[in-house]
Amino acid sequence: MLEIIGLIIKISIVVGVTQGAVAYLILVERKIAAFSQDRIGPNRVGPLGLLQPIVDGVKMFLKEDVTPNYVNKPIFILAPFLSIVTAMIGFAVVPFGPVGPNGPGLFDGPIQFQIAPGIDIGLLYIFAVGSLAVYGVILAGYSSNNKYSFLGGLRSSAQIISYEIPMGLSVLGIVLLASSLDLNTIIQWQDKNAWGIFVQPLGFFIFLICAFAETNRLPFDLPESEQELVGGFHTEYSSMKFGMFFLGEYLHVITVSFLVVILYLGGWDPPFVSLGDSGWLMAILKVGTLITKVLAMIVFVMWIRWTLPRFRYDRLMELAWKRMIPLAIGNTVVTALILQLIRR
């Protein structure tokens, strides 16, 4: 029974923290945007504009929720929920800190900083959940019964499906090296040997590019390219339903940043220092390292937005199918070959 209560507490913490983080990420994004454009950004509500997210949230709830009468209603309502749920459930296997038998003890046993530790197929699970993210977008586009939404939805699904392939292929290298699909084992391997970015530079870059594409952010935000498609798949959505798509997008950014950090940037392993295995202090340091890296990664994602222009649609598809997939396959083959030669 205690386990189940612990599990519920962990889930609540993860859900609460990520949802709260999203609100502040929007503020961070606006500040970075302002900085890039030589503006000041939101600074009216609270000191440094720090209360802005709360006001934004209230505004989102209080706006009129317009549902056009030509939409396919059940699917129209379902789509934003799917968008959030598919972005959220990936967190079940993401480690937020050290996981293992030596963690700091509480009640009967070590605390595991992961909702579902010991899942052998962690990475596969994340890809399975990630492949569901397309539903929110495609259903929103379809049910809106509007050409712009539909085109946005189609583009986005094509993009997400295409970029899933190089993404899946690119992580095979690090999986081969760590010889596990479990995210903790991959971090531990990096802790003992070297960070993924050093042993798998090509895999890292392919994964990073695909991660941007999967989150639908610039330079890959074709589904909602304002100039051509009004708002893309969420043109017809207003109020909190639109807010849920927004939330889903930012949750995706967080998940993807976690993944990049865990797979290629050493997870909770700080650079130059080696942390011990047991005790509260080490656990807190590890969690802190991981969160710092993830925050840095998120800022990087937002910074890129103001650095690169949007791709043209055919270029986008070419990049995935003609450049990245062959590169990712080559990366896998070379990694396997070298591993086999070393092992002999």
Next chain:
Amino acid sequence: MHDFPPSVLTRCLLICLCGGLGTFLMMPTRRQFAKPAVVFALGTGLVAFAALNLIGLGAGPAPIVSRMFFYVFGIASVLGGTLMITARDPVHSALWFAVVVLATSGLFMMAGAGFLAAGTVIVYAGAIIVTFLFVIMLAQSGGKADYDRLARQPAQASLTGFILIWSLLIVILSDPNYHGGLEGSVEPVVVNSRLIPASDLVTVRKLMPEHPGAIVLGKTLTPQLSTPDHLGKGLPAGVPAPQVAGLGSALYTTHLISSEVVGAILFVALAGAVVIATPRKSNSAA
């Protein structure tokens, strides 16, 4: 083969009859698009009755949380399957299909077959159903066509389908490894897949429900943890990580030829798809 108590056989028959008839009544037919509500309600009632009986036939896993999830996934897959067949809007059908796939993956996960679960979700829910949705949406630009909304041969289809379900039920219930259905007095044993080396098998003593008091020796798998049992803690030391490594080594040693052949066929299919999809430049230029 077990000797079935006649009650179990009758129950299977009842389930299949009610389910088949109910599904038939719920399906959209050629003659009328909208069935009278009474007929539809009757069909729903029969299907619900069959589904409830089907649930009663098995005993879920023992821990309460696992049992809860088991029932949620089981009911979702049966319900999703029925609605997938009987929905009038093809997009809704595709979505119910996705529900079936997800619920089934949940059941796989509970049986300890995580790789299978993830694979099913990636391949079916993530790729195939999305392709279905694409095709349905693009083909429907001129409004919903009649042929999308009605079932071709509902009677024959229901009959065939439920004969299949009946035979499956009988086969499952007569499997000596299956104990849930018959009285439920025996500890359920985890049996996931056949791709397992013989060294993992252990001999156990088990009670046979139909011969009270008799103890029979049988082969079964080393008991594995069911997923929810270690959700809070992580795997205890010494338990080997199952699934992926075992599956991989089985595929690339025992079943090497088959997987190579499958790979070759898929590769040929890929090449064929590229050839078919490429527009022919000479024709368009001429």
